Amino acid sequence: MILKILKFATNFILLTLLTQVGGVIYMFYVLLKYFVEKYIGKLAQFQYRLSLFCTLYLAFTFLIIPPIAKQFGRVPMPYYSTNKTQIKPLNFLTVLLNRHYVRPSLKKQMLLITKDLQKEFPNTRINYLDANFPFINGFPLLPHLSHNDGKKLDLAFCYKNKTTGKEVNTSPAWLGYGVNEEPRKGEINQPNICRKKGYWQYGFLEKIAPQWNKEKLPLDEKRTKRLIQLLANNKVIKKIFIEPHLKTRWGLKGDDKIRYHGCHAVRHDDHIHVQL
Ligand SMILES: [Zn+2]
Structure with a gap:
């Protein structure tokens, strides 16, 4: 000094x-x-x-993890849509966080279902939400406890532009969750039933998800309903979760497949849950 x-x-x-x-x-x-x-x-x-961390993380995410995960029976869902694969993540963050892995058969069926939907609605792209992590059965993908084995995939609903009435391939919800298609008067109100039973988490996502675009981008019932029907008709897909009031409203058949998930989960009038 x-x-x-x-x-x-x-x-x-x-x-x-x-x-x-x-x-x-x-x-x-x-x-x-x-x-x-x-x-x-x-x-x-x-x-x-x-x-240094970001470079390593991206190299692992896009180059190293996919081939290793494949050896363990999980493959990444498409990163973006092309002419062949019209299914993509709604938010690319899903891919960056490695939350887009499924079993090969689920990916294959989703590509087929997308093609079928496109035959009726040519400009449609299906947006997927959370799937599973790349490794280890039983490792939960929070906050979804069941997305832990490569068999589960969440899909966004389809929407349209309120002003033009045209189909859009975006969603009013940033991450695809939390913008709900509420029960109407006279319909079964499962969210209310669960709330009264004390399941606070059931409608929690609505409270934190921004609702700014809900008015501008209303639900495209026709396409969403058709998507669920195609999922239900698929033999490899074993379960679909959707809120009971939508199942009734859209006259969806197949009680063995289109089921109610229970109050311990979260409400499913903002997305579709699909599983093998
Ligand atoms: Zn799910």
């Missing part, structure tokens, strides 16, 4: 004697150097560490 003070004083005096203002400029230089090294240096180090 004494050496540092001596060095500072010597430089300050020398520069002042030589240039008059040099000593004062030197003082500013020492102060600035101190702050740059203390704060900017740390920021640069943080940026370096973050970019």
Whole structure:
């Protein structure tokens, strides 16, 4: 410390004697150097560490994990839609978080069902939501306790533009959850029943999901209903969860397959749950 003070004083005096203002400029230089090294240096180090982690994370997510997961019986759902695969994640975050893995047979059936839906609605793209993680049966994909074996996949409903009436391939919900198609008067109101029984989590997503686009993008009942019918007609798909009032409203047949999920889950009038 004494050496540092001596060095500072010597430089300050020398520069002042030589240039008059040099000593004062030197003082500013020492102060600035101190702050740059203390704060900017740390920021640069943080940026370096973050970019190193992100590079590794992306390399694993897109290059290393998919072939390994395949060996363990799970494959990634398509990252984006093409002419052949008109099914995509509603939000790319699903892929970045590795929440888009399913068993190969589920992926295959979903590609077939998408094609069938497209025959009737040519511009349709199906948006998938949460699926499963790439590894380990029993490892839950929170907050879905059952999405833990590669057999489960959530799908977004289909919507249309209120002003033009045209089909859209987006959703009023950012992540696909929480914008509900409420029960109407006279319909069974399962969310109410569950709330009264004390299942607070049943309608929780609605409280945290933004509802800004609900009016602008109403549900496309025709396409959504047809999608569920195609899912129900598929022999490999064994269960579909949807809220009872929608099942009744749309006259969906197949009690063995289109079932009620129970109050311990969350409401399913904002998305479709599909499982093998
Ligand atoms: Zn689900």
